[in-house]
Amino acid sequence: MLLERIYDEDLAQASYFIGCQATGEGMVIDARRDVGEYFDLAANHGMRITKVAETHIHADYLSGTRELAAAADAEAFISGEGGEDWQYGFDATRLTHGDKITLGNITIEARHTPGHTPEHLIFLITDGAFSDDPGYMISGDFVFAGDLGRPDLLDEAAGGEDTRFEGAKQLYRSLKNEFLTLPDHILVYPGHGAGSACGRALGALPATTVGYERTNAWWSKHLAAEDEQGFIDELLDGQPDAHAYFGRMKRENKDGPVVLGPLSALDALTSDQVRSALQEDRAIFVDTRPNDQVKQGTVVGALNIPAGGKFASFGAWAYDSETETQPLVLLAEDQDQAETMRAHLMRVGIDRVAGYTISLADLPKIQPATITPEELEDFEPALLLDVRNKSEHAEGHIPGSKQLSAGRVLWHQDQLPSSGPIVTYCQSGVRNSVAASALRREGHDVRELVGSYAGWSEYKHSR
Numbered sequence: 001m002l003l004e005r006i007y008d009e010d011l012a013q014a015s016y017f018i019g020c021q022a023t024g025e026g027m028v029i030d031a032r033r034d035v036g037e038y039f040d041l042a043a044n045h046g047m048r049i050t051k052v053a054e055t056h057i058h059a060d061y062l063s064g065t066r067e068l069a070a071a072a073d074a075e076a077f078i079s080g081e082g083g084e085d086w087q088y089g090f091d092a093t094r095l096t097h098g099d100k101i102t103l104g105n106i107t108i109e110a111r112h113t114p115g116h117t118p119e120h121l122i123f124l125i126t127d128g129a130f131s132d133d134p135g136y137m138i139s140g141d142f143v144f145a146g147d148l149g150r151p152d153l154l155d156e157a158a159g160g161e162d163t164r165f166e167g168a169k170q171l172y173r174s175l176k177n178e179f180l181t182l183p184d185h186i187l188v189y190p191g192h193g194a195g196s197a198c199g200r201a202l203g204a205l206p207a208t209t210v211g212y213e214r215t216n217a218w219w220s221k222h223l224a225a226e227d228e229q230g231f232i233d234e235l236l237d238g239q240p241d242a243h244a245y246f247g248r249m250k251r252e253n254k255d256g257p258v259v260l261g262p263l264s265a266l267d268a269l270t271s272d273q274v275r276s277a278l279q280e281d282r283a284i285f286v287d288t289r290p291n292d293q294v295k296q297g298t299v300v301g302a303l304n305i306p307a308g309g310k311f312a313s314f315g316a317w318a319y320d321s322e323t324e325t326q327p328l329v330l331l332a333e334d335q336d337q338a339e340t341m342r343a344h345l346m347r348v349g350i351d352r353v354a355g356y357t358i359s360l361a362d363l364p365k366i367q368p369a370t371i372t373p374e375e376l377e378d379f380e381p382a383l384l385l386d387v388r389n390k391s392e393h394a395e396g397h398i399p400g401s402k403q404l405s406a407g408r409v410l411w412h413q414d415q416l417p418s419s420g421p422i423v424t425y426c427q428s429g430v431r432n433s434v435a436a437s438a439l440r441r442e443g444h445d446v447r448e449l450v451g452s453y454a455g456w457s458e459y460k461h462s463r
Contacts, residue, residue: 001018001019001020001021001105001106001125001127001129001130002017002018002019002020002021002026002045002047003016003017003018003019003125003136003189004016004017004041005189005206005207006037006038006041007193007206008032008061008312008347009195009309010309010310010311010312010313010344010347011060011061011196011312011313011347011348012192012193012194012195012196012202013030013032013060013061013191013192013196014030014189014190014191014192014193014206015028015029015030015031015032015038015064016028016029016030016138016189017038017041017042018103018106018108018125019042019045019047019103020103020104020105020106021045021047021104022104022105022129023103023104023105024046024047024048024104025047025048025050025051025103025104026042026045026047026048026049026050026051026103027049027050027051027052027053027101027103027108028049028051028052028053028068029052029053029054029055029123029138030053030054030055030058030063030065030138030140030191031052031054031063031064031065031067031068032061032062032063032064032347033062033063033064033067033257033260033346033347034064034343034344034346034347035064035067035068035071035072038068038072039071039072048072049068049072049074050072050074050075050103051074051075051076051077051101051103052065052068052069052072052074052075052076052077053065053076053077053078053095053101053108053123054077054078054079055079055120055121055122055123055138055139055140055141055142055191056079056116056117056119056120056121056140056141057079057086057088057117057119057250057253057254058141058249058250058253059153059242059246059247059249059250059253060192060196060243060246060249061249061312061347061348062249062252062253062257062346062347062348062349063253063257064257065078065092066090066092066256066257066259067257067259067260069092070259070261071261075093076092076093077092077093077094077095077101077110078092078093078094078095079094079095079096079110079112079119079120079121080094080095080096080119081095081096081097081112081114081118081119081120081121082114082117082118082119082120083118083119085118086117086118086119086254087119088254088255088256089254089255089256090255090256095110095121096110096112097110097111097112098110098111105127105128105129106125106126106127106128107125107126107128108123108124108125108126109123109124109125109126109134110122110123111123111124111178113140113142113174113178113179114167114170114171114173114174115142115148115149115151115167115168115170115171115172115173115174116140116141116142116148116149116150116151116153116167116171117141117153117154117167118167118170120140120141120142120149120174121140122137122138122139122140122142122143122178123137123138124136124137124182124186125137125138133183134182134186135185135186135187136186136187136188136189137182137186137187137188137189137210138189138191139188139189139190139191140190140191141190141191141192142171142174142179143175143179143188143190143208143213144190144191144192144193144202144203144208145188145190145193145202145203145204145205145206145207145208145213146202146203146205146208146213146216146217146218147202147203147217147218148171148175148217148219148235149171150235150239151163151164151167151168151170151171151235151236152164152167152236152239152242153242153246153250154167154250164236165232165236168231168232168235168236169228169232171235172222172223172228172231172232175219175223176223179210179213180210180214180223182210183210183211184209184210184211184212184214185209185210185211186209186210187207187208187209188207188208188209188210188213189206189207190202190207190208193205193206218234219231219234219235222234238391240389240390240391241389241390241405241407241408242407243313243316243317243405243407243408244317244407244408244410244411244412245316245317245320245348245407248320248321248322248349249348249349252349257349258351260346260351263342265335265339266330266335266338266339266342266353266355266356267354267355267356268335268355268356268357268358269329269354269355269356269357270357271357271359271361271362271363272362273355274329274357274363275362275363275364277329277354278299278300278301278329278363278364281326282326282327282354283326283327283328283329283354284301284302284303284319284324284326284327284328284329284441285299285301285302285303285328285329285331285363286302286303286304286305286315286328286329286330286331287299287302287303287304287305287331287360287437288305288306288307288311288330288331288332288341289304289306289307289331290306290430291304291306291429291430291432291433292429294368294433294437295367295368295370295433295448296367297360297365297366297367298360298365298366298367298368298437299360299363299364299365299366300363300364300365300366301440301441302437303318303319303328303434303437303438303441304318304433304434304436304437305318305319305434306430306433306434307332307337307341311341311344311345312344312345312347312348313348313407314431314434315344315345315348315350316348316349316350316407317406317407317409317410317434317435317438318410318434318435318437318438319350319438320410320411321349321350321351321352324352326352327352327353327354328345328350328352328353328354329353329354329355329356329357330342330353330355330356330357331356331357331358331360332356332357332358333358334358335356338355338356368433368436368437368440368446368448369445369446369447369448370447370448370449370450371423371447371448371449371450372449372450372451372459373449373450373451373455373456373459373460374459376398376423376449376456379421379423381420381421381422381423381447382417382419382420382421382422383402383416383417383420383422383423384398384400384401384402384422384423384425385401385402385404385409385416385422385423385424385425386398386401386402386403386404386424386425386426386453387404387405387406387409387424387425387426387431387432387435388403388405388406388426388427388431388453389405390403390405392427396453396457397453398425398453398456401425402415404416406426406431406432406434406435409435409438409439410435410438410439410442413439413442413444416439416444419445420445421445421446421447422439422444422445422446422447423446423447423448423449424436424439424446424447424448424449425448425449425452425453425456426452426453427452427453427454428451428452428453428454429448429451429452429455432448432449432452433448436448
């Protein structure tokens with residue numbers, strides 16, 4: 001049996017390729033939308049992808065289940081659990097508790113584990129060439145290394161009301177009745193790692209075991225003592241802010257993401273073409289440079305989505321693909337970088353990319369407004385806005401500031417003043433630059449605090 005993890009550092013998301021060497025059949029679980037890597041992996045092992053499945057209706061990225069199934073002409077499997085309100089809106093084979101999928105000598109059994117979401121499934125994998133019993137689990141957003149999938153996302157990002165409490169109870173029962181009934185040796189492969197907002201304190205380990213979590217996880221003491229209320233209280237305490245785009249991901253993943261099919265190569269645009277598109281409101285420029293370079297001057301109306309580690313996440317914070325009709329023009333070093341950035345944006349459902357340009361030359365420029373910590377002392381903004389997470393704000397913040405995380409500001413402008421200057425800050429300036437650029441496009445008078453909270457703290461301690 002082949003079992004490989006395909007990990008996206010940007011979204012801290014894992015998908016899995018399972019293959020039977022005897023028959024050459026392969027299956028992908030929790031695929032992302034840019035599907036080329038799965039075909040490359042299959043080809044490297046002389047396999048073909050015949051089946052595609054997902055553990056649940058995802059919130060943090062747009063599922064590639066439909067995309068991969070269409071490209072590979074494979075059978076798609078989705079959950080049929082969770083009740084009427086949690087049924088998918090597209091055709092695929094529905095799985096309920098105990099259903100099994102055969103992949104050559106391998107058996108994949110679906111188990112219903114509600115809590116993170118009502119329809120959530122895990123997959124127990126048995127390598128029939130060696131054993132009659134399962135040895136591996138694809139746990140989705142049920143159990144992570146050292147943590148659990150949060151049950152409050154439906155409240156925080158999908159319009160639910162107090163669903164977190166029933167979700168927490170379901171999670172407790174899923175642990176008690178499913179996870180803890182399994183033998184200790186089973187290897188657990190989670191859907192996310194450190195950095196994901198789908199849990200409170202996810203570990204960076206790529207895998208864990210039932211026995212390790214049973215003994216060491218924060219929740220194990222509550223299960224051992226049959227303390228459901230203690231479990232619920234600790235589970236719900238201190239969950240990170242949910243990004244606003246999660247609500248869109250839930251809706252699109254439930255209804256069925258658009259199948260893109262083969263993509264054309266991105267066009268390289270000249271400065272004249274870009275300038276004309278910007279002047280006629282036919283495109284939005286994306287400055288992909290680091291925030292310190294952007295501060296020296298950027299294109300008028302540009303979004304700052306820095307290339308690198310969190311391009312998809314930052315893109316989903318700054319660009320609302322449900323309301324924006326203008327496509328993006330990316331600043332890129334070359335076509336390869338532009339194609340990589342487009343692939344990352346696809347993972348969060350941002351599909352409108354008109355092309356790329358390699359230079360800012362001859363484009364209308366502006367220098368983003370900033371304010372130093374010293375200047376802030378004698379300045380009275382309409383709002384001092386902390387765009388860090390709630391937990392960061394609670395640990396220490398600039399007096400008088402209001403917290404609204406960078407992944408939520410674009411969708412909660414009703415909480416911002418309609419006029420007057422807004423001073424914004426994060427920890428070091430990166431998230432702040434993303435959020436500030438999005439707010440400027442919406443017409444807000446934004447001034448970024450130089451050095452952000454770290455710079456302000458240093459200034460205060462030096463006095």
